[in-house]
Amino acid sequence: MAKQKIKYVCSSCGYESLRWIGKCPTCDNWNTFTEELIEEHKSGKKKYSGDTHITKLNSLKEEKEERIKTNIIEFDRVLGGGLMPGSVVLIGGDPGIGKSTLVMQAASKVDGNVLYVTGEESANQISLRANRLKVSNDKISVMTETDLDVILNAIEKHSPDLVIVDSIQTTYKPDFDNAPGTVTQIRECTVELMQLAKKKHCAIIIVGHVTK
Ligand SMILES: Nc1ncnc2c1ncn2[C@@H]1O[C@H](COP(=O)(O)OP(=O)(O)OP(=O)(O)O)[C@@H](O)[C@H]1O
Ligand SMILES: [Mg+2]
Known part of the structure; x- marks a missing residue:
């Protein structure tokens, strides 16, 4: 049985409170608390279930680490040699600093198929940027979408080597x-993208704004 309750979340640092407060006790910002719904599951006694699979460390087979190189030397160095398949990387920065430009350049140089998901710009804006950067690559597919379920479905279906989500603030899960852009949406969307990255063994770059 699910019961709906309200909580207040600081949009700056994610601190949660059951009542509204003006000043966040963690990050000291004023008027940052927004109302969010929470679902409480009344399931009585907690039971531990599910099949677990435990393996000895020394019996694990070592697989060759094949990173996806962006072929931008500085970017690859920061990434520790390239993008790791199955991992999620966050590109954060102030508005207009060049996040979309950087990820578009990386997409054009990567060896493999790229799915560029944008909730920020129209297909025409993406095309203008690609022309400005002289990017012409049939390995890049563009999708203008903000619904996470549609994005996850596209990743499942097309199995790209690299997915770019620009930006996580515009992506939302309709179930919530x-x-x-609220803390709950960003958290849930990121978790689901991380899970799918592991399952599909693809790399995901998430673009995030830093507004504060
Ligand atoms: N059509 C354009 N022509 C020339 N310069 C542009 C154009 N569009 C954006 N720029 C500039 O390129 C720089 C990088 O823009 P970009 O869109 O990559 O930044 P961003 O970090 O993704 O921004 P946002 O947070 O708004 O998404 C900015 O200084 C911007 O003003
Ligand atoms: Mg951008």
């Missing part, structure tokens, strides 16, 4: 009533 909270608005896109």
Whole structure:
């Protein structure tokens, strides 16, 4: 049985409170608390279930680490040699600093198929940027979408080597009533993208704004 309750979340640091407060006790910002819905599951006694699979460390087979090189030397160095398949990387920065430009350049140089998901810009804006950067590559597919379920479905279906989500603030999960960009939405969307990255063994780059 699910019961709906309200909590207040600081949009700056993610601190949660059951009542509204003006000043966040963690990050000291004022008026950052927004109302969000929480679902509580009343399931009585907690039971531990599920099949676990435990393996000895020394019996694990070592697989060759094949990173996806972006072929931008500085970017690859920061990534520790390239993008790791199955991992999620966050590109954060102030508005207009060049996040979309950087990820577009990386997409054009990567060896493999790229799915560029944008919730920020129109297909025309993406095309203009690609022309400006002289990017012409049939390995890049563009999708203008903000619904996470549609994005996950596209990743499942097309199995790209690299997925770019620009930006995580515009992506939302329709199951949650909270608005896109709220702490709950960002957290849930990121977790689901991480899970799918592991399952599909693809690399995901998430673009995030730093507004504060
Ligand atoms: N059509 C354009 N022509 C020339 N310069 C542009 C154009 N569009 C953006 N720029 C500039 O390129 C720089 C990088 O822009 P970019 O869109 O990559 O940044 P961003 O970090 O993704 O921004 P945002 O946070 O708004 O998404 C900015 O200084 C911007 O002003
Ligand atoms: Mg951008």
